[in-house]
Each structure stands twice: as C-alpha cells, then as structure tokens.
Amino acid sequence: MPNMSLKKNEMPSQEPNVRNKNFLEVALGYTEEQALDEAARCLNCKNHPCVSGCPVQVKIPEFIKKITEKDYEGAYQVIHETSSLPAVCGRVCPQETQCESKCIRGIKGEPVGIGRLERFVADWHNANVQEAPAKPTPNGHKVAVIGSGPSGLTCAGDLAKNGYDVTVFEALHLAGGVLVYGIPEFRLPKAIVQKEVDGLKALGVKVETNMVIGRVVSIDELMSEYGFEAVFIGSGAGLPMFMHIPGENLCGVYSANEFLTRINLMKAYKDGSDTPIMPLQGKKVAVVGGGNVAMDAARCSKRLGADVYVVYRRGMEELPARHEEVEHAIEEGIVFKTLNNPVKINGDEKGYVSSMTCVEMELGEPDASGRRRPIEKVGSEHDLPVDCVIMSLGTTPNPLIKNTTPGLEVNRKGGIVVNEAGLTSHQNVYAGGDAVTGAATVILAMGAGKLGAKSIDEALSK
Amino acid sequence: MYRIVKKEALKPTVTLYEIEAPMVAKKAEPGQFIILRVDENGERIPITIHDFDREKGTVTIIVQTIGATTEKLRHKAEGEYIQDFVGPLGRPTETEGKKKVCVVGGGVGCAIAYPVLKKFHDCGAEVHAVVGFKNKDLVILEDKFRAASSVLKLMTDDGSYGEKGLVTDALKELIDAGNQYDEIFAIGPAIMMKFVSKTTEPYGIPTTVSMSPIMVDGTGMCGGCRLTVGGETKFACVDGPDFDGHKVDWDESLKRGKMYFDWERHKYEETCNLFSKEVQ
Numbered sequence: 001m002p003n004m005s006l007k008k009n010e011m012p013s014q015e016p017n018v019r020n021k022n023f024l025e026v027a028l029g030y031t032e033e034q035a036l037d038e039a040a041r042c043l044n045c046k047n048h049p050c051v052s053g054c055p056v057q058v059k060i061p062e063f064i065k066k067i068t069e070k071d072y073e074g075a076y077q078v079i080h081e082t083s084s085l086p087a088v089c090g091r092v093c094p095q096e097t098q099c100e101s102k103c104i105r106g107i108k109g110e111p112v113g114i115g116r117l118e119r120f121v122a123d124w125h126n127a128n129v130q131e132a133p134a135k136p137t138p139n140g141h142k143v144a145v146i147g148s149g150p151s152g153l154t155c156a157g158d159l160a161k162n163g164y165d166v167t168v169f170e171a172l173h174l175a176g177g178v179l180v181y182g183i184p185e186f187r188l189p190k191a192i193v194q195k196e197v198d199g200l201k202a203l204g205v206k207v208e209t210n211m212v213i214g215r216v217v218s219i220d221e222l223m224s225e226y227g228f229e230a231v232f233i234g235s236g237a238g239l240p241m242f243m244h245i246p247g248e249n250l251c252g253v254y255s256a257n258e259f260l261t262r263i264n265l266m267k268a269y270k271d272g273s274d275t276p277i278m279p280l281q282g283k284k285v286a287v288v289g290g291g292n293v294a295m296d297a298a299r300c301s302k303r304l305g306a307d308v309y310v311v312y313r314r315g316m317e318e319l320p321a322r323h324e325e326v327e328h329a330i331e332e333g334i335v336f337k338t339l340n341n342p343v344k345i346n347g348d349e350k351g352y353v354s355s356m357t358c359v360e361m362e363l364g365e366p367d368a369s370g371r372r373r374p375i376e377k378v379g380s381e382h383d384l385p386v387d388c389v390i391m392s393l394g395t396t397p398n399p400l401i402k403n404t405t406p407g408l409e410v411n412r413k414g415g416i417v418v419n420e421a422g423l424t425s426h427q428n429v430y431a432g433g434d435a436v437t438g439a440a441t442v443i444l445a446m447g448a449g450k451l452g453a454k455s456i457d458e459a460l461s462k
Numbered sequence: 463m464y465r466i467v468k469k470e471a472l473k474p475t476v477t478l479y480e481i482e483a484p485m486v487a488k489k490a491e492p493g494q495f496i497i498l499r500v501d502e503n504g505e506r507i508p509i510t511i512h513d514f515d516r517e518k519g520t521v522t523i524i525v526q527t528i529g530a531t532t533e534k535l536r537h538k539a540e541g542e543y544i545q546d547f548v549g550p551l552g553r554p555t556e557t558e559g560k561k562k563v564c565v566v567g568g569g570v571g572c573a574i575a576y577p578v579l580k581k582f583h584d585c586g587a588e589v590h591a592v593v594g595f596k597n598k599d600l601v602i603l604e605d606k607f608r609a610a611s612s613v614l615k616l617m618t619d620d621g622s623y624g625e626k627g628l629v630t631d632a633l634k635e636l637i638d639a640g641n642q643y644d645e646i647f648a649i650g651p652a653i654m655m656k657f658v659s660k661t662t663e664p665y666g667i668p669t670t671v672s673m674s675p676i677m678v679d680g681t682g683m684c685g686g687c688r689l690t691v692g693g694e695t696k697f698a699c700v701d702g703p704d705f706d707g708h709k710v711d712w713d714e715s716l717k718r719g720k721m722y723f724d725w726e727r728h729k730y731e732e733t734c735n736l737f738s739k740e741v742q
Contacts, residue, residue, distance in 0.1 A: 171681050173499060173506075173546040181683075210548035212681055216485050240685040242695060249690060249714050251721040258684035266505065266678070274530055274729065275505040275678075276722040351717030398682050400700065 003040035006109030011116055016331035020302045023185045023269065026328060027091070027119075035120040039067035041105060042112045049102035050114060055447035056082050060099055060114055067117060076125040079118060084157040085150065085446060087126060087192045090119025092183060093443045094322050126195060135204050139163035141460045144228040146213045146401070149177020150442045151234035151433030153200060154449030155456075160203040162457055167228070168200075169211040174265060177236055178434075179442070181265040182257070184296050186303070190264075214404035219429060229460055230428040232452045233416060234445070237434035238398025242391055243288070247345030252278055252353035256289070256297045256392035263300050278388055281305035286356050286384060288342055289392030290314070293439075295325040297390045298334045308334045309384065313341040313361050313374040339363070341374065343381070345389055355383045394439050401435075413438060421455040422448060430455055463543040464498075467520050472602050475527045476570055477536055478512070484519030486549045492577035493555025493672060493704055496521060497680045499546040500534045507531050508677045510574040510649075510703070511550065521549070524573030524602070529726050530733040537737060551680045552703045555670070557581040560644045564590040564636060565611070566629050566658050568650025569600065574672060575649040576603055576610075582647075583610040590641065591615070592632045594654070598623035629654060630661045643667050648707060652716050659707030669707040673698045676721060689715050 012028040013019070019026050030038065042064040050060045059078050066075035079086045095101075095115035103111030141164050145152045148170040156166045174180055176193040201207060213219065213235070222228045240255030242248050259277070262268040266275035285301040287294050290312035301308045310329070312319060315338050319326055330336070337358070344357040360380035363372035397414035409417040409425035415438055416431040418424050424431050432448025434440055468480035486496060495510040513522040527536050538544060555578045563582050567575030572593050583589045591611040595601045597620050608614050615632040616624030625632065633646070646669040648658040655671040662669045675687040680699045687698040690711035696702065 171548070172679060173548070181679075210546050211485070212548060212551065215550055216489055216548075239682045239697065239700070242685070242688075244695065249688060249695070249711075249718060251718060255685040258678055258686045261678050261684050267503075272503045273505075274503055274534075276725040276729070278721075279725075351714070351720075398700075400682065 001040075002043050003037060005041065008041075008110045008113040008116070009034045009038040011113075016328075016333070019186065020299070020332035023303055025189050026186050029123055030116055030120045035067055035117060036070070038113050038117055039064045043104065045104055049104065050099040050112075053099040053102040055098065055443045056450055058082050058099075058118070063121060064112070064114075064117060067121065072121055072124040073129055075121045076129070079121060082450075083446065084154045085196050086118055087122035088150070088179060088188060088196065089443055089446070090115055090122050091188050091192075094441060096323060098443070126192070133199070133202055135202075136161055136163040138165060138204075139461070141165065141230075142167075142228050143456055143460075144169060144222045144226075144231045145234060146219075146231065147171075147177055147234040147236055147433070147435070148175035148197070148207060149179060149234060149236050149433065149445060151236075151445035151449035151452070152177065152232065153196060154446040155232045155234060155432070155453045156205045157200050157203065158450055158453035159456060160200065160205045162453075164457075164460075165204070167206040167208060169213050170207065170209045171212045172265065173209050175207050175209060177234075181261045182293065182296070184260065184264055184300055186299070187296070212400070214400040219401065219405045219408075219426070223428070230430065230456045232449070232456065233401060233424070233429065233431035233435055234433045234449060234452075235398060235401055235435045237395040237439045238414075239396050240391065241393040241396060243342065243393065245342060245344055247347055247353070248391070250345055250347040250353050251351050252388045253345060254388070254390045256287070256293045256390050257395070259297050259390050260293070260300065269300075269304060277304070280388060283307075283387040284385060285309070285388045285390065286311050286337075286342075286386045287390045287392055288312075289394075290319040290321055290338075291392060291394070292321045292325055294392035295321045295329050297392050298329055299332060301388070301390065302332055302334055306388070309337045309386070310334060311337045311340050311342060311356070311358060311384070313339065314371060315339055315363060318363075318371050337384070339374070341376070342389075346383070353387055353389055355385045356389055357381060357383050395434075397435060397438065405429075421458075422452040423455060428456075428459060463545065464547040465543050466538055466540055469538070469540040472524065473600055476524060476600070476602060477527070478522060478524050479535070480520045480522045481544070481547055482519060483521050483547050483549075486547065487514045487516050487519050487521050490514040490521055490550040491554030492557065492581040494550035494552050495674075495680075495703060496523065496547060496549030497551060497677070498535075498544055498548075500531055500538065501545050504534070504545055505531055506546070506678055506680070508551070508674060508680055508699075510672065510674065511577065512573045513577055521547075524570060526570040528730075530729040533730060533733045533737065548680070552699060553701075555581065555647070555672070555704055557585045557587075560585070560587040562588040562590075562641070562643055563645045563647060564592060564633065564641070564643045566633055566646060566648040566650070566654075567591070567593045568629060568648075568654040569595060570602070571650030571654070572603055572607070575647070576606055578647055578649070578672075579607065580610045587644075588612055590636060590643075592617065592629045592636070594618070594629035594632075594650070595623070596620070628657070630657050633658060634661055637662070637665055637667070645670060646707075648672075652712070652719055655707060656710075656712040656716070659710065659712070663708050670704050671707040671710060673703045673705055673710070673715065675715065675719060689718070
C-alpha cells in the first residue's frame with residue numbers, strides 16, 4: 001500500500017542558529033526509516049512523468065521501487081546507469097523545477113522527495129560499497145576533456161566506461177570545477193566530490209591539474225601533437241560581471257566567484273590556510289544579486305560572523321535562487337533587502353568600503369524575460385552602512401579558449417556555438433555546460449556532458 | 463609536484479628558482495607569469511617569469527621574500543618539490559616592430575624586466591635600460607642588463623652604487639638628451655611604475671607597465687586582479703598583465719594592492735616564528 005501522506009518526509013537538518021556558525025553540511029540526509037516511508041509515497045504511476053523532468057532521465061520510479069525492496073545498491077545502480085554523480089545531484093539539483101515538479105503526487109499535496117531519496121541511495125552506496133569498478137577494455141581512442149566540473153566529469157565518465165582513453169585537463173590545482181570552488185562545503189561536502197573524481201580515476205581517467213588550455217597548450221595542439229582524436233570543452237562559466245558603478249574597485253568589494261573561491265577552494269576560513277579573506281566577524285556584508293550563488297555567498301559571510309544583507313532589485317517572488325536556498329538563508333538570519341539597487345559604493349580614506357548607496361525600486365510591466373521590470377523610485381536614495389560588498393551578478397564566458405582556437409564559433413554573448421549533438425564549428429570538438437549556455441545548473445551541465453560523450457562515441461566508433 | 467632543479471640565493475632576500483615544468487617552458491614568453499603554491503595549504507601567488515629553457519623543460523623565477531608564502535618557498539631546498547606551478551598565464555609582452563625602447567626596472571622587478579629587455583634586443587630594437595635598487599647590496603643581474611642594452615643607467619637610492627637617485631631622474635635625463643623612444647617599458651613596484659608613467663606622459667611617449675595585482679585563479683574567473691584602465695575595468699590575468707601606464711588608475715591600484723596588508727604582516731611573522739622554532 002502506498003503511503004498517502006500529503007507531505008514529504010522532512011529533511012533532518014542542523015538547527016539554523018547552530019549551522020550558521022559552522023561549515024558542516026546543513027541537510028543531514030534521511031534515515032533508512034524515513035527513506036522507506038518516503039519511497040512508499042511513490043505510486044509507480046504508468047507514465048512516470050518525473051523521468052521526463054530529469055535532464056539525464058534517471059529511471060526514478062525504478063530506483064524508488066528498489067528502495068521499497070530495501071535493495072539500496074540496486075537503487076544506486078539504476079541511478080548510476082544514467083547519472084554519473086548521484087551524491088552531487090541528490091544535493092544540488094533544483095528538483096522542485098525538474099523531476100518533482102512533474103510528480104503526480106504534487107497535484108494534491110507535496111511531490112515525492114525524489115532528490116532526498118537520490119541522496120539517501122548515493123550516501124548509502126558511498127558508505128557501504130567499496131567495489132573497484134571493472135576497468136573497461138580499452139578501445140584505443142584518445143579523448144581530451146577540458147574542465148573537471150559537472151559537464152567534464154560526466155563526459156569523461158561516460159567515455160571511460162566505453163573504453164576510451166580519457167584525459168581531463170583542469171586549470172586549477174584541484175579537480176571538480178564549480179563543485180569545489182563555487183558550491184560551499186555546507187551544501188556539498190568536498191569529500192563527496194573527491195570520491196566522484198577518484199571513481200573516475202579508478203575507471204582509468206587521467207586528471208591533469210594546473211593545465212590552462214589555451215595557454216599551456218591549444219585545442220589544435222591537443223589534436224595534432226598529442227594525439228587526441230576528439231575534445232570536449234566543459235570549461236564552465238567565465239568572468240564575473242560587475243555593475244560598473246562608482247566604488248566597485250574599493251578594497252572589500254569581491255565578485256562572488258572570488259569570495260567563494262577563497263573560502264571553498266582555498267579554505268581561507270580555516271586557520272591553517274595561507275589564503276587571506278577580509279575578516280568579517282562583526283562586520284556588515286551586502287551581497288548584490290538574487291541567484292543561488294548569491295545565497296551561497298551570503299550564507300558563507302554569515303558563517304564568517306557577519307551581519308548579511310542580500311540586496312536585490314526585484315521582489316522576493318522574483319528571486320532566481322532555489323526556494324530552499326532562500327528559505328535556508330532566511331532561517332540563518334540573512335536579511336533580504338529586495339526592491340533595492342546599488343548605485344554607488346563609498347569608501348574611507350584608506351580605500352576600504354564604508355557604505356553602499358542604494359535606490360528603492362518598484363516593479364513595472366514585465367520585460368523580455370517575463371519578469372516585472374524594476375523601476376527606480378525617484379528620491380529614494382539612501383546609504384546602507386557595510387564593510388564588504390559581494391557582487392553576484394552572473395558571469396560572461398571566458399574568452400581564452402575562443403581566442404586561442406581559430407575558427408571556433410561563439411555567439412553574441414561569447415558562448416560556444418554547438419549543434420544538437422554538442423558539436424562545435426570545429427571538427428571533432430564538442431562543448432557543453434556553462435561554456436555554451438552561460439551560467440546554469442549542475443544537472444544541465446551533466447546532461448550536456450552526457451550528450452557530448454554520446455556524440456564523441458558515435459563519431460569515433462564509426 | 464614540481465621539482466626545484468636549481469636554487470640560488472642572489473641576495474639575502476632575493477632567490478632564484480629553476481623549476482621543472484616542461485609544458486610551461488615550452489610555451490612561456492617574456493611578460494607572462496606563473497602561479498605557484500608551495501604546499502597543500504598554500505595560497506596561489508602570481509610570479510612573473512624570469513627565464514625559461516625549452517629544451518631542458520625548466521622555468522626560472524626570481525622571488526623576493528616579502529611574506530609568508532615567499533618565506534615558505536625560501537625554506538624549500540634544491541631538489542625538493544613545490545605543490546603547484548601553473549602557466550604560462552597572461553599575454554606576452556608585445557616586443558615586435560620597435561626601433562628604440564627604454565626598459566625601466568625597479569628592485570626585484572628587474573628580474574622580470576630582463577627577459578622583456580632581451581626580447582626587445584633580439585627583435586632588433588636599440589635598447590636602453592634604467593634599473594634602480596635601494597642600495598648596492600640589492601643590485602641584481604647587472605651583467606645581463608649590460609650585455610643586452612646599449613645604454614645602462616644603474617641607480618641606487620643611497621648612491622652606494624651606480625648613480626644616486628631615482629629611476630625617473632635617469633629616465634628624464636635620457637629623454638631630455640634627445641633619445642627618441644618608441645616605447646618605455648616599466649616593471650617594478652606599483653609606485654615606481656606610477657611615477658615612470660607620470661614622467662613620460664608630458665612627452666607623449668607610449669609607456670607600458672606590467673601590473674602584478676592580487677590574484678587567485680589567474681584565468682579570469684575571480685576578478686580579484688581587476689584594475690581601471692582608461693575608465694574601463696580590466697582583469698590583469700586575461701587582459702594583461704601589460705597595460706598603458708598613462709591610462710591606469712594608479713591610486714586605486716595602489717590601494718587595492720594593500721587590501722590584505724595587516725593580515726599578510728601577521729601571517730609573515732607567524733611563519734617566521736614557526737621556522738625559527740623548528741631551527742631551535
């Protein structure tokens with residue numbers, strides 16, 4: 001008998017007032033009992049609409065059925081057939097707009113907690129199964145993957161499983177891309193990312209860190225001199241955007257990328273780290289922007305002891321961040337100053353931020369994006385005293401690969417142009433993830449990595 | 463891990479390291495930089511390339527001990543390894559098509575000025591050099607500079623060697639003596655580059671400076687190295703590190719460079735104490 005409760009099993013979490021002072025994971029994961037109870041809410045309905053909501057088409061009802069049978073490893077294998085990073089996706093996917101938004105249990109009540117179940121299964125596997133994956137038989141083809149974020153890891157994993165000799169090139173000193181430099185420890189423990197990377201290495205994937213492709217070696221050279229028959233570009237989002245308002249280069253103004261990299265990749269919040277970050281204990285921080293990255297920056301600032309504002313020019317309804325992230329941020333004591341837009345950052349005589357001048361906004365008619373256009377309220381200028389400003393406004397594609405790969409076509413915004421197979425204007429060069437779409441989600445990048453691997457396989461096995 | 467093939471103390475606080483990094487050596491050009499991390503907890507610091515040997519597969523850097531990271535590096539012996547070494551980063555200096563140039567180097571910045579100067583020389587330009595140091599004890603690379611330049615002005619702040627005075631004094635003298643430079647190229651402390659730019663501006667001589675702001679990833683991702691050039695925000699790691707010295711907002715760059723000053727001083731002391739304890 002299915003469990004007809006209208007509500008999902010709640011996710012056990014650290015108390016807001018405890019977790020906002022540490023970097024440990026916020027959500028603690030279902031217990032076995034909770035997972036069984038939640039899995040029983042799935043009706044295993046005929047059309048399984050949830051699957052169509054998943055960018056990598058995880059066979060959701062099938063894995064949930066395995067949970068109800070207490071075959072957790074079986075459930076893991078079902079997920080792993082189509083998703084290379086279950087423990088990551090179970091944590092950072094926006095399930096509420098994907099699989100769970102299609103769940104028929106959501107029509108009357110809450111959908112099945114698919115993401116939470118995925119995480120349960122992946123964590124169970126990581127804790128209980130120690131098998132070394134069988135190394136596939138080599139097929140003799142060499143492929144280079146540029147970037148070790150979600151798209152690159154997925155592409156590399158799928159190719160390696162098919163016997164390809166895959167080398168992943170990472171510009172930073174640690175593999176994982178945005179999963180290590182961008183997403184904080186408290187949302188995605190780095191040990192999980194490391195485990196996924198180690199899993200790929202066990203499959204025979206080579207990971208070369210400290211390799212800035214375009215500078216140290218070009219894509220053309222990878223193919224002509226190093227014998228790679230195909231290349232997948234998953235180099236991710238690029239340069240952080242700024243507002244171009246006065247005072248933006250004062251000391252204490254960070255891009256969210258820089259702030260998060262110092263914390264997540266460089267561990268600047270830990271005593272032993274040699275990387276500095278502004279001391280924020282007792283200070284005031286304004287994070288400008290309303291996306292998931294803004295929430296991450298705000299919640300990190302809070303954990304460093306600051307009073308934190310999120311300054312966003314539209315309203316609460318329009319925040320692009322996941323609802324869950326916003327909720328978590330509010331619980332942790334972050335103050336949302338919506339309908340506010342910075343016009344100037346003011347500094348002291350030493351060049352450090354002292355305040356930010358904002359104007360109030362009101363919402364007018366919907367604009368091209370379908371969201372109501374924010375309009376400045378005349379005479380509403382006011383100063384917000386802050387010591388640090390974190391600009392979280394999105395990114396523009398990194399021009400490095402484009403500039404060093406003659407003939408590689410990019411669109412008006414600088415994103416690499418690909419066809420429906422993920423193929424760029426360059427023969428045997430594929431691309432996917434944020435480098436193509438601009439900043440998007442982990443799971444979309446994984447979908448693109450999968451497509452790239454499939455297309456490369458088709459092209460090279462001909 | 464990257465092996466220190468050769469380590470040579472040029473001065474008590476200035477050390478040359480030749481690092482095994484064949485891929486970097488293969489592509490390096492004058493004006494580009496690398497980012498290194500000494501150990502697992504290390505910060506990423508950008509250092510401009512002094513020299514490279516494509517055949518041997520090595521890259522040479524000259525580093526002044528100024529903080530915790532450079533102090534840790536100084537304690538690495540020849541034959542030992544450093545954690546990370548990535549590059550070449552940034553755009554190479556444009557050295558083609560110049561008839562006559564003057565290269566100005568200040569302090570340890572001379573380590574970087576030299577390969578640029580040599581490249582100008584190799585490209586067929588007549589090269590003058592002005593190099594400045596605090597005092598005689600800190601003079602480096604004099605022979606190398608002399609070999610690649612037709613005029614060398616060596617300045618010390620206290621007059622203990624060469625001529626007494628600032629590099630800007632010598633530069634002005636050379637310009638006023640009628641030397642027609644296509645370009646002035648300055649590398650050194652930001653304050654020196656600022657005043658070189660101020661010196662050449664009235665003469666309208668194109669002046670290129672090599673900026674070394676605070677940086678994290680070095681690939682354009684963090685924007686920490688941004689500066690204002692001609693009213694526009696530029697990233698030193700991808701747009702530079704060379705910029706038009708007449709257009710750089712110097713006061714802003716000087717202030718940004720000091721952002722972590724207190725923290726760095728504290729960390730440096732802590733590191734020095736740690737090493738002296740180990741010795742005891």
